[in-house]
Amino acid sequence: MGPMTPDSAGPAPHSSSTRGGRRLGRAERREQIIDAATQAFSREGGYSHTSLDDVAAVAGVTRMILYRHFNSKADLYEAVLDRAGERMYHAAVVDGEMDDDSVARVIHWAREDPDAFRLLFRFAAQEPDFRGEIDQLKVGxxxxxxxxxxxxxxxxxxxxxxAQLTTMIVIEAIMAWLDAGQPDPEHATDRILRAVEGAVNAIASV
Amino acid sequence: MGPMTPDSAGPAPHSSSTRGGRRLGRAERREQIIDAATQAFSREGGYSHTSLDDVAAVAGVTRMILYRHFNSKADLYEAVLDRAGERMYHAAVVDGEMDDDSVARVIHWAREDPDAFRLLFRFAAQEPDFRGEIDQLKVGxxxxxxxxxxxxxxxxxxxxxxAQLTTMIVIEAIMAWLDAGQPDPEHATDRILRAVEGAVNAIASV
DNA sequence: CAGTAACTATACTTTGAAGTATATACATCA
DNA sequence: TGATGTATATACTTCAAAGTATAGTTACTG
Incomplete structure (x- = not known):
């Protein structure tokens, strides 16, 4: 379940649209809500453009349920950002340091969960109340x-x-590729990687 | 008056805090409100994070006045984006085409009115209802x-x-410099210019 | 000095979405 | 089979900010 595993392509709430008693245990439901919220927040355009009804609809659940797992909208949003940020971080940093494959792994993660990638760096990064999380990622x-x-x-x-610009170039290179409809997927990672390397070298040695 | 002319550095509503009858004619007041709104929307963090009270406070005017010049908050916001977008465009494009000095002129404009620059490319560019304007700029x-x-x-x-990535690199290079507190202003334009050129060449010829 | 337009002040209505309350249905598992 | 916990359904309160209404005040202009 969720963007990290190969499914959940469409909005597809859940199998039957109404009534269906206990489906998931607490932990699973929580994760599934975070999955749905990641998608909703990302596609609607960030925190303030997304209502809890939007999230509930994607999750295939009543709005009430959201409050059983999270204290508030902000609380839910933070859970979403935390999980996405953690995954992003673990893609970039292994054993406490970045290596030559860091960018490749970040690209891999972004391809796998473009909603999360866009949410973090397109939307949350500009939101006064939540950008702290993302700023820290960038600083790291x-x-x-x-x-x-x-x-x-x-x-x-x-x-x-x-340093800041380098980070942004990595992010924007990936973002532009996602926005372009992920063309030429075979060579995408390689191409982006070489472009980023070239750009960074050019900038650093001006 | 306004960010394009050398004044209005601080919030400074207007000279006397209350009561002062007719100060500006319709056209001037309208421009001054757009100045104030540019600042408010930019510093508060975009459309939905800024209230009309915020704008009114910066303009040194009652909220009512805003409605005498604009039909709605959205209307005001569009006026702000239109003016900023136009200025940006005229910095980049002269006589219908971009030349070798285009980037330098954009940098110049961004230094002069960082609020407008940030508002356009950091905030409005991500807002579902308003990004069209900015997307067009980028496409251009x-x-x-x-x-x-x-x-x-x-x-x-x-x-x-x-092409998209190139555009973003120009924007992000300037943004990063603004965010870093505009260091080394003497050589800034030159440095940014050379960095962008190098990066673009590297990316295009991968 | 009168008239007009720009502005203040205050109070009000509306709206959309967050958050709360409570009663009910159904699934699972001991 | 019945206790437990997950979920639905509906109705409600709260709140912030947009937008409206109206009466009064001051500056400029002819």
């Missing part, structure tokens, strides 16, 4: 890039800028 | 870049992606 990534940059970049004052 | 820029790219980029399917 930038920090890992920094040491490498300091070898190449000469001017002290531009190191931070270079 | 991408279209101007395309011909150049087609010389370099081999694979047909990746031209669109390259």
């Amino acid at each position: 990534m930038s920090a890992h890039i920094r040491p490498y940059l300091e070898e190449v970049t000469t001017d002290e004052r531009w190191v931070e800028w270079t | 820029m991408s279209a101007h870049i395309r011909p150049y790219l087609e010389e370099v980029t081999t694979d047909e399917r990746w031209v669109e992606w390259t």
Whole structure:
């Protein structure tokens, strides 16, 4: 169940539209709600553009149920961002550091769960009340890039800028590919990877 | 008056806090409200995070006045985006085409009115009801870049992606510099310019 | 100095969505 | 088969902010 496993392509609430007693245990239902909420929040356009009715509809559940698992809309949203952020982080960072395959793994994750990727970096990243989570992710990534940059970049004052921009280029390269309809999937990862590398080198050594 | 002319740095409603009869004619007041709204919408975080009370406070005016100049909140917001978008466009495109100085002029405009720049590309660009305007701007820029790219980029399917990403890199490079507190202002334009050029070349010729 | 347009002040209605309450139905499992 | 917990259904309260109405005040203009 959920975007991490190969299913749930459409909105498809659940099998029968009404009445059906206990289907899932607490933990499973909670996860399934987070799945649905990720999709709803991402496709509607972030926190304030998404109502709990939207989420409930996607989950195939009454709005009441949401309150049995989460204290508030904000609480649910944070759960969504937490899970997505964690997955993103574990794609990028292994054993406490980023390696040559980090970007490839992030791309892989983004292909698998584009809703989560878009939600994090297109929407939540701009929301005053929630961007903290995403900013931290970015800071973490930038920090890992920094040491490498300091070898190449000469001017002290531009190191931070270079690190931030590098992170954004990775994100935007993936986003643009998702938005373009994920063309040429065979070579996509490779292509994006090489483009990012080239761009980053160019920027760092200006 | 307004971000395009050197003043209005602070929130500073207007000279005296209460009572002061007719100050501005219709046209001037309208422009001044758009100035204030640009600032308010940008700093509060976009359309839905900004109330008309916020705008009125920055403008140093009653909320009623806003309704004398605009039919609704959405109407005001569109006026704000229209004006900002127009200025941005005229910075980028001269005599119907982009030249070697286009990026430099966009940077210049962004430095002059960072609120407008952020509002357009950080917030409005992600808002379902308003992103159309900004998407068009981006499409326009991408279209101007395309011909150049087609010389370099081999694979047909990746031209669109390259054009989009190029546009985003220009935007993000400027944004990152604004967010970093506009360091090293002397060489900023030059530095950003060279970085963008390098990155774009790297991406196009992957 | 009179008239008009710009503005203030205050109070009101409307709206959409969050959050609450309670009674009922059905599935599962001991 | 009946106790337990998951879910439905419906109706309600609350709240923030948009939008409306109206009466009064001050500045500028002819």
